[in-house]
Amino acid sequence: MLINFLKDFFLIKEEQLALHDKDTFRKSALRILLMTALFFGLAINLMTSIEAWRQDNFLIIAINLSFVLLTLFLIKASKHYSNKLSATFLISLLISSLLMIPLIQDNQTLKHGLVFLYTLPILSRLFFGVKASLIAMGFNVLTYTYIVSDFNISLLPKQYDLTLPNTDMAFHTVVFVFINIAIPLAISRIFYTLEANAKQMEVLNNKINRNNELYEEIFEHTGTATLLCNRNGQILKANRKATKLLGFNDSNQLEESFINRWLAPIGESKERYFWQSNASNCQLRSDDKIHIELHRSNLTTHGYYVMHLQNVTHLKAMRKVLDHTQERNSRLAKFDALTQLPNHSNFCQLVNQKITKGQEHKTGAMFIIRISQFKLLNKQFGQEKANQIIISFTRKLQENLSDKTITSRLRGVKFACFIPIGQTYLIQRNLSALIQSVLPPQLKLNGESINLEYHVGISYTPSDGTNAQELIEHCEMALENATSADRLAYYNHARETNLIEEYQLGTLLSEAIKQDEIHLWLQPQVSASGDIVSFEALARWQLSNGQYVSPVVFIRIAESLGLLPKLAENLVRELVSLLAVWHQEHIKTPVAINLAGQELMDDTFFALIMSLSADYTWLSEMLELEITETSSVMTNPLIHKRLKTLSQYGFSIAIDDFGTGQASLGQLIDIPANILKIDRRFVAPLPSDKRHLDIVKSTIEMANSLNMKVVAEGIETKDQAELLAALGCHTLQGYYFGKPTPVLEWTKNDNEKAKQLRMVF
Numbered sequence: 001m002l003i004n005f006l007k008d009f010f011l012i013k014e015e016q017l018a019l020h021d022k023d024t025f026r027k028s029a030l031r032i033l034l035m036t037a038l039f040f041g042l043a044i045n046l047m048t049s050i051e052a053w054r055q056d057n058f059l060i061i062a063i064n065l066s067f068v069l070l071t072l073f074l075i076k077a078s079k080h081y082s083n084k085l086s087a088t089f090l091i092s093l094l095i096s097s098l099l100m101i102p103l104i105q106d107n108q109t110l111k112h113g114l115v116f117l118y119t120l121p122i123l124s125r126l127f128f129g130v131k132a133s134l135i136a137m138g139f140n141v142l143t144y145t146y147i148v149s150d151f152n153i154s155l156l157p158k159q160y161d162l163t164l165p166n167t168d169m170a171f172h173t174v175v176f177v178f179i180n181i182a183i184p185l186a187i188s189r190i191f192y193t194l195e196a197n198a199k200q201m202e203v204l205n206n207k208i209n210r211n212n213e214l215y216e217e218i219f220e221h222t223g224t225a226t227l228l229c230n231r232n233g234q235i236l237k238a239n240r241k242a243t244k245l246l247g248f249n250d251s252n253q254l255e256e257s258f259i260n261r262w263l264a265p266i267g268e269s270k271e272r273y274f275w276q277s278n279a280s281n282c283q284l285r286s287d288d289k290i291h292i293e294l295h296r297s298n299l300t301t302h303g304y305y306v307m308h309l310q311n312v313t314h315l316k317a318m319r320k321v322l323d324h325t326q327e328r329n330s331r332l333a334k335f336d337a338l339t340q341l342p343n344h345s346n347f348c349q350l351v352n353q354k355i356t357k358g359q360e361h362k363t364g365a366m367f368i369i370r371i372s373q374f375k376l377l378n379k380q381f382g383q384e385k386a387n388q389i390i391i392s393f394t395r396k397l398q399e400n401l402s403d404k405t406i407t408s409r410l411r412g413v414k415f416a417c418f419i420p421i422g423q424t425y426l427i428q429r430n431l432s433a434l435i436q437s438v439l440p441p442q443l444k445l446n447g448e449s450i451n452l453e454y455h456v457g458i459s460y461t462p463s464d465g466t467n468a469q470e471l472i473e474h475c476e477m478a479l480e481n482a483t484s485a486d487r488l489a490y491y492n493h494a495r496e497t498n499l500i501e502e503y504q505l506g507t508l509l510s511e512a513i514k515q516d517e518i519h520l521w522l523q524p525q526v527s528a529s530g531d532i533v534s535f536e537a538l539a540r541w542q543l544s545n546g547q548y549v550s551p552v553v554f555i556r557i558a559e560s561l562g563l564l565p566k567l568a569e570n571l572v573r574e575l576v577s578l579l580a581v582w583h584q585e586h587i588k589t590p591v592a593i594n595l596a597g598q599e600l601m602d603d604t605f606f607a608l609i610m611s612l613s614a615d616y617t618w619l620s621e622m623l624e625l626e627i628t629e630t631s632s633v634m635t636n637p638l639i640h641k642r643l644k645t646l647s648q649y650g651f652s653i654a655i656d657d658f659g660t661g662q663a664s665l666g667q668l669i670d671i672p673a674n675i676l677k678i679d680r681r682f683v684a685p686l687p688s689d690k691r692h693l694d695i696v697k698s699t700i701e702m703a704n705s706l707n708m709k710v711v712a713e714g715i716e717t718k719d720q721a722e723l724l725a726a727l728g729c730h731t732l733q734g735y736y737f738g739k740p741t742p743v744l745e746w747t748k749n750d751n752e753k754a755k756q757l758r759m760v761f
Contacts, residue, residue: 023081024193026081026086026126026127027078027081028186028189029126029127029186029187029189029190030074030078030081030085030086030089030127030186031075031078032182032185032186032189033089033123033178033182033183033186034071034074034075034078034089035075036177036178036181036182036185037071037178037182038068038071038072038075042068044173044174049061049064063099067096070092074088074089074092083127083128086127086128087127087128089127090120090123090124090127093116093119093120093123094117094120097113097114097116097117100113100114111146111147113174114143114146114147115147115175116174116175116178117139117140117143118140118143119175119178119179119183120136120139120140121133121134121136121137121140122183122187123136123183124136126186126187126190219237219239220239220240221239222239222308224241224308224309224310225239225241225242225244225245225308225309225310225311226238226239226241226242226306226307226308226309227239227242227254227259227306227307227309228304228305228306228307229259229275229304229305229307230303230304230305231276231303231304231305232258233258233259233260233273233275234256234257234258234259235254235255235256235257235258235259236255236256236304237251237255238251238254238255239251241309242254242309245292245309245311246262246263246284246309247284247286247287259275259307260274260275261285262284262285262286263282263283263284263285263292263294264282264283264284264285264288265280265281265282266281266282266283266291267281274294275294275296275305275307276296276305277296278295278296279293279294279295279296280293280294280296281293281294281312282294289313290311290313291311291312291313291316292309292310292311292312293309293310293312294307294308294309295307295308295310296308333345333346334346336408336409338387338390338391338409339390339391339394339409341394341407341408341409341415342406342407342408343408343409344408344410344411346408347406347408347410347416347418347468348467348468348469348472349468350406350418351366351406351418351467351468351471352467352468354406354418354420355461355462355466355467355468362462363420363421363422363423363426363460363461363462364418364419364420364421364460364461365418365419365421365425365431365458365459365460365461366416366417366418366419366458366459366461366468366471366472366475367416367417367435367456367457367458367459367475368410368414368415368416368417368456368457368472368475368476368479369397369414369415369416369417369439369454369455369456370413370414370415370454370455370456370457370479370482371390371393371413371452371453371454372452372453372454372455372487373453374386374412374413377389377450385445388445389443389445389450390409390413392443392444392445393415393440393443393452394407394409394415396440396443397415397417397438397439397440400437400438400439400440401417401419401438402419404419404420405417405418405419406418406419410472416472416475418468418471426460428458428490431458432458432488435456435458435488436488439452439454439456440452453487454487455479455482455483455487455489456479456482456487456488456489457474457475457476457477457478457479457480457481457482457489457490457491458475458478458488458489458490458491459471459474459475459478459490459491460491464491464493474491474496475491477491477495477496477499478490478491478492481495502557505549505553505554505557506557506560506561508543509541509554509557509558509561509563510561510563512541513558513563513566513567513570516570516574517541517542518539518540518541518554518567518570518571519539519540519574519742519743520537520538520539520540520571520574520575520578520743521537521538521539521540521740521741521742521743522535522536522537522538522591522740522741522742522743522745522746523535523536523538523733523738523739523740523741524733524737524738525592525711525731525732525733525737526731526732526733526737527730527731527732528725528729528730528732530737532589533589533590533731534589534590534591534592534624534731535589535590535591535592535746536591536592536593536594536626536713536733536740537571537575537591537592537593537594538551538594538740539551539554539555539567539571539594540740540742541554555596559596559598562598564596564598564599565598565599565601565602565604565605568593568595568599568605569599569604569605569608571593572593572605572608572609572612573608574743575591575593575623576612576616576619576623578591578743578747579591579616579619579622579623580616581747581751582622582751583616583618583622585750585751587751588621588622589622590621590622590623590624590652591622591623591624592623592624592625592626592652592654593623593624593625593626594626594628594656595625595626595627595628596628597627597628597634597636597639600638600639600642600643601636601638601639606642609646610645610649613649613651620649620650620651620652621650623651624651624652624653624654624675625643625646625651625652625653625654626654626655626656626675626677627643627653627654627655627656627671627673628656628657634671635670639671640670640671643671643672643673644672647672647674652674652675653671653672653673653674653675654673654674654675654676654677654711655668655671655673655675655676655677656677656679657677657679658676658677658678658679658699668706673708674707674708674709675708675709675710675711676699676703676708676709676710676711677710677711677712677713678696678699678700678710678711678712678713678729679713679714680713680714680734681714682695682696682699683696683712683713683714683715683720683724683734684714684716686719686720686723686724687719687720687723693723696712696724696727697727700727700728700729701728704728709730709731710728710729710730710731711729711730711731711732711733712724712729712731712732712733712734713733713734714733714734715732715733715734715735715736715737716734716735716736717736718736720734720736721734721736721737
């Protein structure tokens with residue numbers, strides 16, 4: 001128990017000895033010195049105090065007591081070691097020694113006592129730096145001078161002389177204890193730490209050497225010619241393969257040189273710091289016929305580059321041969337270079353000849369095949385394998401088709417086929433079955449199975465066209481109508497008419513947007529009590545003949561033509577002008593505006609919203625943004641980022657048509673929405689349809705759990721309104737409460753109607 005206490009006090013337990021910081025061993029050394037001073041000091045002080053008591057010299061007793069108390073105080077204070085504590089200890093020793101000069105008037109005894117000052121340099125070095133030790137050495141020059149000289153100092157009268165008969169022996173004992181016991185023990189504690197440090201350094205050094213050997217072996221056996229360079233292109237290390245590739249026998253000839261001394265960039269890589277590119281094409285400066293491909297990877301921890309070198313001379317030669325072959329094939333004006341199928345012009349010529357002759361069959365069918373999602377295959381397998389897939393598909397298709405079929409590669413992954421048919425295949429179901437039977441659902445490439453999907457556009461001759469050009473055009477139109485659900489689409493004349501009408505309508509729409517002829521109507525949104533709490537702004541377009549175009553139609557056309565951002569810009573400007581007037585009139589009724597997503601992808605439109613928000617600080621409280629969830633771009637990360645920005649600026653974000661579009665639940669995570677709009681298709685069957693009722697109820701419960709406000713649209717009956725209010729729907733909207741009406745209805749007569757239906761704050 002006592003031994004454990006002493007070990008803990010002197011900090012010499014195993015875990016304490018393992019600590020190599022200087023404060024630990026200095027604290028240990030200080031305690032050793034203090035305890036030595038205390039125990040031996042008590043014995044000496046007791047002896048001298050008894051003699052002083054006999055001589056009625058109470059000053060010595062007081063000095064002895066002060067020494068003991070000071071030592072105890074320093075021992076207690078050593079619990080929290082600091083340089084101040086060590087300095088206090090050394091200064092106490094110095095003052096104690098200097099006090100002997102006036103109080104010990106026996107010169108020989110005084111000199112014996114001053115010898116103790118010789119321990120100051122080593123104690124100063126023990127607890128402080130070399131400077132402190134040098135200062136102590138310099139001071140001891142004075143001590144030495146005084147001791148060896150015959151100079152006698154008498155500063156006080158004789159009655160203050162504290163010399164006792166045994167004082168000389170006491171001084172000898174103190175010097176003996178400190179020099180022979182205390183200081184060696186303290187230094188031993190330090191030496192133990194130094195030895196432990198040395199052993200640890202040796203272990204670490206051995207570990208570093210082993211790791212270095214391991215890394216050397218890994219670097220040497222990377223499997224490729226490898227260089228280690230710094231950012232400036234200086235070669236720090238080269239393995240054997242790299243040394244041999246660059247034409248040397250010894251890597252020392254390369255190290256410390258710069259990479260551009262041995263390699264010269266070519267082609268697109270021809271730049272000053274070509275080694276900093278991910279991949280560079282180079283040639284040896286010593287032999288420009290040797291081409292090397294340089295690939296870089298970062299070592300971010302140290303900021304160095306690992307360079308992998310590959311000799312691609314033979315690949316360059318092969319590519320050159322391939323280029324010549326392709327060049328020769330490109331001169332073959334009538335065939336596709338990759339598949340060797342007739343190209344577009346040759347195909348048209350062959351088909352027209354077949355139609356003109358019409359000897360065996362009077363009818364025929366043309367279909368254009370497009371391989372779906374081929375860009376993904378291209379990205380997954382690379383260009384070379386993608387080409388092999390096309391070639392393999394071509395061969396398989398030709399094997400499945402009859403010899404009478406004319407096949408062509410039009411472009412990319414589009415293939416056209418013309419086949420004479422009999423009456424049986426005039427029935428679309430039969431022709432679809434035939435086409436599906438000849439399309440390979442799966443290909444094998446290098447033992448790997450690749451699944452393929454297709455979209456097909458089909459037209460008949462002579463009903464859909466009497467020449468190849470017409471049939472191809474009509475197949476292309478049909479192909480546009482092919483979907484993932486119905487992958488085979490037939491040309492439809494009525495559909496063509498609709499497309500033409502939509503094209504004409506798109507031209508008018510573009511002009512209408514330029515002339516700002518599309519305006520906003522407002523439809524009220526009410527609370528469960530029937531009070532108007534907000535509006536939804538809806539776009540309306542009236543043609544010059546007075547007819548209105550359905551928003552579903554012109555919004556779809558605007559989206560397909562990329563006109564939505566400009567249209568939304570016009571509508572937002574119109575709406576903000578209205579809100580500015582209402583703000584001045586203290587009409588604080590929010591208005592929601594629909595955004596399909598394409599607008600938020602547009603930098604100009606997003607900048608407009610941010611600019612208006614800065615100009616009108618109240619705008620975020622009055623303008624709500626409804627995001628149409630059916631838009632496919634709503635899953636784009638840029639949309640999510642910009643919506644988060646708008647939300648941070650205080651705008652309310654609503655998810656419109658919830659449950660009908662792109663990954664509804666995912667949108668609740670990605671979009672910072674605080675309003676959820678239940679689509680009319682879920683509201684219309686209420687209250688009779690239990691399935692729709694359960695869906696609406698669970699949607700409201702989910703929205704409430706997410707602290708989102710719920711708006712139900714498409715309410716047309718009182719029963720629907722009462723049911724949705726009872727279910728906890730916050731806001732109601734529909735023809736039952738009010739149809740959309742022009743903005744003028746709400747703003748005429750100094751916004752009279754808007755003021756009446758909403759309290760003015």
